[in-house]
Amino acid sequence: MTKFYTLARTELVEAMKEYKFIWLTLFFVILGVTQPLINKYMEVILKNVGGTNGITIDPNRPVPSSAEVLLSTISGQFNQIGLIILIISFMGLIAADRNSGMQDFILTRPVSLQSYLLSKLASHWIISMFSISIGAGVSYFYTLLLFGTLSFSSFLFFLILYSLWILYVVSLAILISTFIKSPILIAVATILVSMVCIIIKGFNHLVFQLSPGGILNLAEQQLLSIQDLNYFSIGTCFFFISCNISLAYLKIKNS
Amino acid sequence: MNTDITALLEIEWSTILPFLVPVVFLNVLLIGVALYDWVKRKDLIATPYSWLMAILLVQSLGPILYLVIGRKVIRNDYSRKS
Numbered sequence: 307m308t309k310f311y312t313l314a315r316t317e318l319v320e321a322m323k324e325y326k327f328i329w330l331t332l333f334f335v336i337l338g339v340t341q342p343l344i345n346k347y348m349e350v351i352l353k354n355v356g357g358t359n360g361i362t363i364d365p366n367r368p369v370p371s372s373a374e375v376l377l378s379t380i381s382g383q384f385n386q387i388g389l390i391i392l393i394i395s396f397m398g399l400i401a402a403d404r405n406s407g408m409q410d411f412i413l414t415r416p417v418s419l420q421s422y423l424l425s426k427l428a429s430h431w432i433i434s435m436f437s438i439s440i441g442a443g444v445s446y447f448y449t450l451l452l453f454g455t456l457s458f459s460s461f462l463f464f465l466i467l468y469s470l471w472i473l474y475v476v477s478l479a480i481l482i483s484t485f486i487k488s489p490i491l492i493a494v495a496t497i498l499v500s501m502v503c504i505i506i507k508g509f510n511h512l513v514f515q516l517s518p519g520g521i522l523n524l525a526e527q528q529l530l531s532i533q534d535l536n537y538f539s540i541g542t543c544f545f546f547i548s549c550n551i552s553l554a555y556l557k558i559k560n561s
Numbered sequence: 562m563n564t565d566i567t568a569l570l571e572i573e574w575s576t577i578l579p580f581l582v583p584v585v586f587l588n589v590l591l592i593g594v595a596l597y598d599w600v601k602r603k604d605l606i607a608t609p610y611s612w613l614m615a616i617l618l619v620q621s622l623g624p625i626l627y628l629v630i631g632r633k634v635i636r637n638d639y640s641r642k643s
Contacts (some may be wrong), residue, residue, distance in 0.1 A: 324628070324632075325594055325598065325628060326628075329591060329594055329595070329624065329628050332587055332590055332591045332594070333591070333621065335587055336584065336587045336588065336591070336621060339583050339584060339587065340584060342582070343583070345578075347579075387606060391622075391625060394629055395629055397580055500587055
């Protein structure tokens with residue numbers, strides 16, 4: 307346990323030295339602020355920036371509820387460009403160690419492979435969730451300011467479920483980086499697989515419920531306050547995370 | 562790219578200001594972090610001036626790409642001027 311703590315702490319210190327906490331947080335805050343503002347001031351922007359010949363906005367259109375705006379922020383910004391930047395930020399989490407020889411150095415010490423992998427998972431999840439929580443919090447605050455109330459408890463519950471999705475993405479990056487050596491290719495493969503998990507929603511509902519993307523659906527339903535939810539997705543998500551980690555464990559052990 | 566400057570003069574600044582201020586402020590902060598790091602590592606990284614252009618000109622993605630990739634691409638010994 308102390309080894310796990312030490313390894314995780316070194317990762318966090320390294321992220322501090324690279325200013326990762328600062329810029330990742332700033333990026334997610336920018337994403338979180340932009341979407342509600344665009345939703346609110348769309349008419350003003352179109353009127354002022356010009357190029358609106360032939361574009362008319364229906365003056366009688368319904369004003370979107372605050373839950374819908376927050377959802378569009380999450381699914382439209384955080385899950386697309388946000389996810390891409392997030393994966394790029396931790397694409398070297400194992401590849402950099404392996405290419406610099408640090409992995410051999412650590413694993414020839416009396417450190418178990420489990421604590422090494424789990425420390426990677428935990429530390430990068432903490433970094434990501436720190437940034438995403440602040441970004442989503444600012445977005446929530448702006449949405450309250452511009453669109454009216456939304457219960458804080460449902461937002462908090464949404465954030466907890468969303469963090470499971472981020473945990474899955476980090477474990478996926480760990481698994482893929484045991485197969486591929488180049489960090490750029492790891493990023494591309496991870497982005498592709500997680501995008502497929504998001505897109506599969508439109509094809510087949512049962513497959514989507516059983517895929518890791520089901521947790522996202524559950525998280526989004528928290529905001530829309532739908533009754534009789536199916537919490538089965540939490541179990542499947544944990545199952546996929548442990549699958550990823552144990553596969554990576556076997557792959558490194560046999561190599 | 563729209564190069565017509567006259568459109569800027571017709572904007573009602575008072576209506577668009579609440580939209581503009583937070584976004585511009587956060588972007589300037591991000592550029593500031595990247596520039597601070599760039600100034601400290603100017604003599605170490607490969608192609609420092611192209612990274613400077615990327616930081617200053619590419620909207621919000623430039624600083625991030627510099628901080629992820631640019632600061633790790635170190636100049637090798639052969640290209641360094643003695």
